Amino acid sequence: MKNKLNNENSVELFRRAKEVIPGGVNSPVRAFTDVDTTPPFIVKADGSKIYDEDNNEYIDYVGSYGPMILGHNPSIVNEKLKEQIDNSLSFGAPTRLEVEIAELIKEIVPSIEMIRMVNSGTEATMSALRAARGYTGRNKIVKFAGNYHGHGDCLLVQAGSGALTHGVPSSSGVPESITDNTIVAEYNNIESVANIFKNYGRDIAAVIMEPVSGNMGVVPATQEFIDYVREITREYNSVLIIDEVMTGFRLALSGAQSLYKVEPDLTCFGKIIGGGLPVGAYGGKKEIMQCVAPLGSVYQAGTLSGNPLSMIAGITTLTYLKNNLKIYDDLEIKGEKLQRGIEKAIEDFKIEATVNRVGSMITLFFSSKKVKDYEDAKSCNTELFAKYFKAMLNERIYLPPSQFETFFISNAHSEKDIEDTIKAVRNTLHNLSCS
Ligand SMILES: Cc1ncc(COP(=O)(O)O)c(C=O)c1O
Incomplete structure (x- = not known):
């Protein structure tokens, strides 16, 4: 497990933001309300990595909610x-x-x-x-x-x-x-x-x-x-x-x-x-x-x-x-590897969860059944998602802060990024299974 995140600067910026911007953000999901966490305030990003005001580096799976298919700063x-x-x-x-x-x-x-x-x-x-x-x-x-x-x-x-x-x-x-x-x-x-x-x-x-x-x-x-x-x-x-x-x-x-x-x-x-x-x-x-x-x-x-x-x-x-059409084959390979890694962790640690993925779009649902429509999605355990999310952030993995969002893989994600992410998922799900 990684050291506890220092987020003093983000906490202070969020406090100031909430005085002058509704909820402190210019789009609601960014307030991290569902996961009850202070959002890291971002300074810059490069390739698969994103950096916050407290100098934390994360592997980014938000990708600005989709546009950054080539990775950041191409x-x-x-x-x-x-x-x-x-x-x-x-x-x-x-x-x-x-x-x-x-x-x-x-x-x-x-x-x-x-x-x-x-x-x-x-x-x-x-x-x-x-x-x-x-x-x-x-x-x-x-x-x-x-x-x-x-x-x-x-x-x-x-x-x-x-x-x-x-x-x-x-x-x-x-x-x-x-x-x-x-x-x-x-x-x-x-x-x-x-x-x-x-x-x-x-x-x-x-x-x-x-x-x-x-x-x-x-x-x-x-x-x-x-x-x-x-x-x-x-x-x-x-x-x-x-x-x-x-x-x-x-x-x-x-x-x-x-x-x-x-x-x-x-x-x-x-x-x-x-x-x-x-x-x-x-x-x-x-x-x-x-x-x-x-x-x-x-x-x-x-x-x-x-x-x-x-x-x-x-x-x-x-x-x-x-x-560079090969990018799509590469995204599929990375997506499949990540999906398999998460599914193996779910199985090993006996967590009620399931993964949906198409190419480079992927979601881990905390549900005991396959998710095929909105009713299924709504029945997921959002409390467990919030715990998972916070632990993953602490592992320096930046995921979308809601059970109902997608995470995006980019061309800049390396094999090592995917392996590090799987390790973080394993740590997190293992801890969740013990709590
Ligand atoms: C499928 C889909 N349509 C429309 C929109 C709205 O786009 P925008 O946020 O650029 O207004 C989104 C945003 O996430 C979307 O995912």
Whole structure:
């Protein structure tokens, strides 16, 4: 076991932060509320390592919640950024870089015929839904329990009291009149989708889904489920929106849609396409995207959309991935090794836990059964997760601070990083089994 963490500087910064920022953070998960711990305040990161204000070094599996597939501080991206900075930071005018990134994404992801850049994943999903509604002239949308698509009003819903009831707001400040048009279906449950379409099919503008959900921990859709959702949306002329904000360019170069061989009508991107800078994008069928202003009547705009720094970071990252496809094989090998190591520790120390993984996305669930939907995820032992999390942080392993998040492996993680992580997991689960 490692020496107890010194976190005096983070404690003091957190105290100051809480005076001036709600909860001390600019995005709620960063407050470490679920694990009842002071978050380390980060100074810098390099490769697979991240460093805090108290000079602690951790192996990082947060990766900024997904974008840092190449690891931190990648010189190829940073060099291009430095060159771009000399040309100034933002113009509010068209640039060559915007054309290049659109062409590049279109080349890599065959379902994309046209694409619009925005500034976050939230903007991408909100805008894709508006385009789908404008295109179909319908209002209702279907989302899946446990899938997260950012904080747009109509997506902040939880299932109502019956499978067919409309969603109720999961956040205060969201009027019911907005979530009234959102229907919540069960993930990986064909019958739930079939019933909703039977009742509302001709009013449904779009179904939005994570192909591999990373926002209840990693929970992949089954092939059968995705195929069914594609089929029924086609039958009812509803738009299928696949949210690849997390999975895009991570699970495969062409995203989860290439793994599942599914052709969505629209796709949302974010995270990796900005190489660590703020970004989002939505795109797909030309006839839908042509509804977007200034071509069509669906309004959507952004002062900083297509910002040259985000574009160059994105182009460089995507081009590097495209030219180094072996990265995906390596991520699979590292992911499998880590999964096996954790599973062996679970078995050896007789912990009620299970691992879900797709490629470089992985979650250890403290549950005695396999996790295949939101109900399963919710039944996990979150207290045990919090203990595990704190012990792992003390082992200098920086994991996402919630049972319902994914941890991300990057190209910069070495075999030694994975081995050290497995050792830390073994220490931690051994101690948990004794307590
Ligand atoms: C699948 C998915 N969609 C949308 C979003 C929202 O993206 P952003 O946080 O950039 O607004 C996220 C964020 O984690 C996500 O995982």
